[in-house]
Amino acid sequence: MTDRRHILLLLAPALIVLGGLFLTGLGLTLLRSFRYFPALGLTQPDLAAYAAILTTPGFLKSLALSLWIAATSTLIAAALALGAALVLRQTFPGRAFVSFLVQLNLTIPHIVGAIGILYLFSQSGSFARLAYAAGLISGPQDFPALTQDPFAIGIILLYVWKELPFITLILLANLQTLGEDHEAVARSLGASRWQTFRHVLLPMLMPGLASASGLVFAFAFGAYEVPLVLGAYSPKALPVLAWQAWTDTDLATRPEAMAMAVVIALIGLLLLALVARTLNRGERDAR
Amino acid sequence: MAALTLSGLTKRYGGTSQAALHRLDLSIASGSLTALLGPSGSGKTTTMKLIAGLIAPDAGDIRLGGRSIRDLAPERRGVAMVFQNPLLFPHLTVAGNVGFGLRMRGLPADRIASSVALMLSRVRLTGLGDRRPGQLSGGQQQRTALARALILRPDVLLLDEPLSNLDPSLRDEMRQLIRELHSETGITTLVVTHDQTEAVALADHVALLLDGRLAQAGPPETFYQRPATQAVARFFGGVNFIPGTARAGVFDSALGPLRLPAGIAEGAGLLTIRPEALRFGPGPNPLIARVEGVTFLGTQSRIDLLAGGVRLQALTDPDAASDLVRGSDVAVTLPPQALWVLPSAP
Incomplete structure (x- = not known):
């Protein structure tokens, strides 16, 4: 009993932040997505906001775009990180420097990276200028659209660059724990x-x-600032669309913004639950 | 089956001047059960990894059945290794672990399943094939690891300290199993161990490594009866070393003239006798010694003696030791057939 009280006391700061701020915010978001908003005279909760967004072609396109961005960048980053981790666990001259380079961009904010990508890869960016100077293209319109493009190449590029070291670091830690003995056994077998x-x-x-990868996917799916800077005008990534609906001068679109936020959160949660289940099974298997 | 021959095998680890293994020459007879014995850092695990192909030698050759395997990839050598730690694959069942090598060879699933069932029964794990490695006891894990290597019928089986991770009560069982499987399969087996009693109890041939060099190789008894050097004798529990000279079947030292067995080289040397070979009472090569101490060790007692200014140690059964009083004189004999002369330490 005393133990339990002790544990509760120690957990209290974290619980207050989680429960007080996060859950309250989530609760309010949910209520408003159900169009319960007394300040606007809405007192009868309904699902109209969900119905409205689901029937808007723009929403579904945005959802598809966000899933594409998250899935593609996660897959590419995970594959490259796996390769990088396998190389970096070996000892070779200059390894410390390469490790430093790999970790360096962990400290750079996403928005700074996004602006960097814009400077480098946009149709008036550094690479386009170089191509023009080299006579490869005759004007900005000839440079391939890598930013603000319909395939979100710029956004994916940024997420791969930014999340690759994160996955690499986790894999490196795993590799260190595992050691190389299991591989030696396999070779001798x-x-x-x-x-x-x-x-x-x-x-x-x-x-x-x-x-x-699950964490990277959830982040790339729900983050707002990168698609805002690097995304095309249409379709917009889901978080951008939600923000736009929320800041619309027409307050009636706010419940729709909230409904979009709930959808984003639900997909993220679903994914994390899926990963947790896979991990649990793995752990049970290993026991 | 194939004989394994190591010649001039040398391995240096990066930056160190002292070789981990220095010009090792060793022949392991086809179908033998050999123990590679040595204290930690003596080069025995290095030797095993060189044979398995997990590391490359700096010089020398490894031949298996007449052909060099020195430059072959580990999976092409016909050498299977069982590590000190069972290192079962956690994501596979026990059956999946045992069948791993056959699956890598691309055998059909039904043939793998029947081989695995047979192998599991041989290591007494029948019915545990569906378990996960984590659900097994330490002994069962070790037996799974053994089965996983044996199922491949390798030309050479390498076992790295197979008993040292087990409870004492399980060691006998595992030792028995290894001997049994060895005589059933006839696979040339090399067991690495740091424990000399384990080596002699398990193997029919022992090779002792000291400081990266082969100190002595031969049947287990020779290490007790005719050690090659003082270091070998010490490693096997030798404690009595008396400097002197052997001439005409007699050893002259501070203990006076002592009769030697036939066939001992003449010249300066170190007389040695195992502590358990000293006898109390009258007999050949008699001495009078003072009892300096009596230590009860459980199944034996250790008697520290002083004779002619030479310290000797005897091991005897505790009942016999109960008559010995510290400070008193006692009659001791050094039976000639138990004497051996080592070359003088340089």
Whole structure:
């Protein structure tokens, strides 16, 4: 009993922040997405906001775009991170410097990176100028649209650049814990290098890779500032669309903004639950 | 089956001047059960990793059945290694672990399943195939690891300290199992161990490594009866070393003339006798010694003696030791057949 009270006391600051701020905010968002907003004279909760966004073609396009951005950048970042981690766990001259380079961009804010991408890759950016100076293109319109483009290449580029080191670091920590002995065993049991990677190392790294990738996906899916800077005018990424609806001069669109926020949060939660379930199964298997 | 021959095998780890392994020559007979013995840092694990192909030698050759395997990838050598730690794959079941090597060879699933079932019964794990490694006891994990290597019928099986992670009560069982599987399969087996009693109890041939060099190789008894050097004798529990000279079947030292067994080289040397070979009472090569101390060790007692200014140690059963009083004189004999002369330490 005393133990329990003690634990509660220690947890209180975290619980107050989580419960008081986060859950209250989430609750208000939910209420308003159900069009319960007494200040505007809305006192009868209904699902009209959800119905409205689901029937808007713009919303579905934005949802698809956000899923595309999150899935593509997560997959590319995870694959590259896996390769990087496998190289970086070996000792070679200059390894410390490469590790430093890989970790450096963890400290750079997303928005700064986004503006950097804009400077480099936009149709009037540095690479376009270089191409023009080299006579490869005759004007900005000839440079491929890599930013504010319909395929969100600029956004994906930024997320890959930014999240790759995060996944790499988690994988490196995993690799360090695992050691190389299981691989040595596999080799002595007749597995080739590739088989050892495919049937021993990769399955053993999967829990770490899945949880890191899940976090990256949820972030890339829900973050707002990067698609705002690097995204096309239409379709907009879901968080941008939600923000736009919320800041609209017509207050009646606010419930729709809230409904979009709830959808974003739900998809993120669903994904994390999926990852947690996979990890639990992995842990049960390992026991 | 194939004989394993190491010749001039040398390994240096980066930056160190002292070789971890220095020009090792060792022949392991086909179908033998050999123990590679040595204290930690003696190069025994390095030797094993070189044979398995996990590290590359700086010089020398490794031949298996007449062909060099020195430059082959680990998976192409026909050498399977069982590590000190079972290192089972946590994402696979026990059956999945045991069948791993066959699956890598691309065998059909039904053939793998029947081989695995047979192998599990041989290591007494029948019915545990669906378990996860984490659900097994330490002994069961070790047996799974053994089964995982044996199922491949390798030309050479390497076992790294197979008993040291087990409870004492399980060690006998595992030792028995290793001997049993070895005589059933006839696979050339090399066991690495730091424990000399384990080596002699398990193997029919022992190779002792000291400081990266082969100190002695031969049947287990020779290490007790005819150690090659003082270091070998010490490693096997030798404590009595008396400097002197052997001439015409007699050893002259501070203890006076002592009769030697036949076949001992003449010249200056160190007389040695195992502490358990000293006898109390009358007999050949008699001495009078003063009892300096009696220490009860459980199944034996250690008697510290002083004779002619030479310290000797005897091990005897505790009942016999109960008559010995500290400070009194006692009659001791050094049976000639238990004497051996080592070359003088340089």
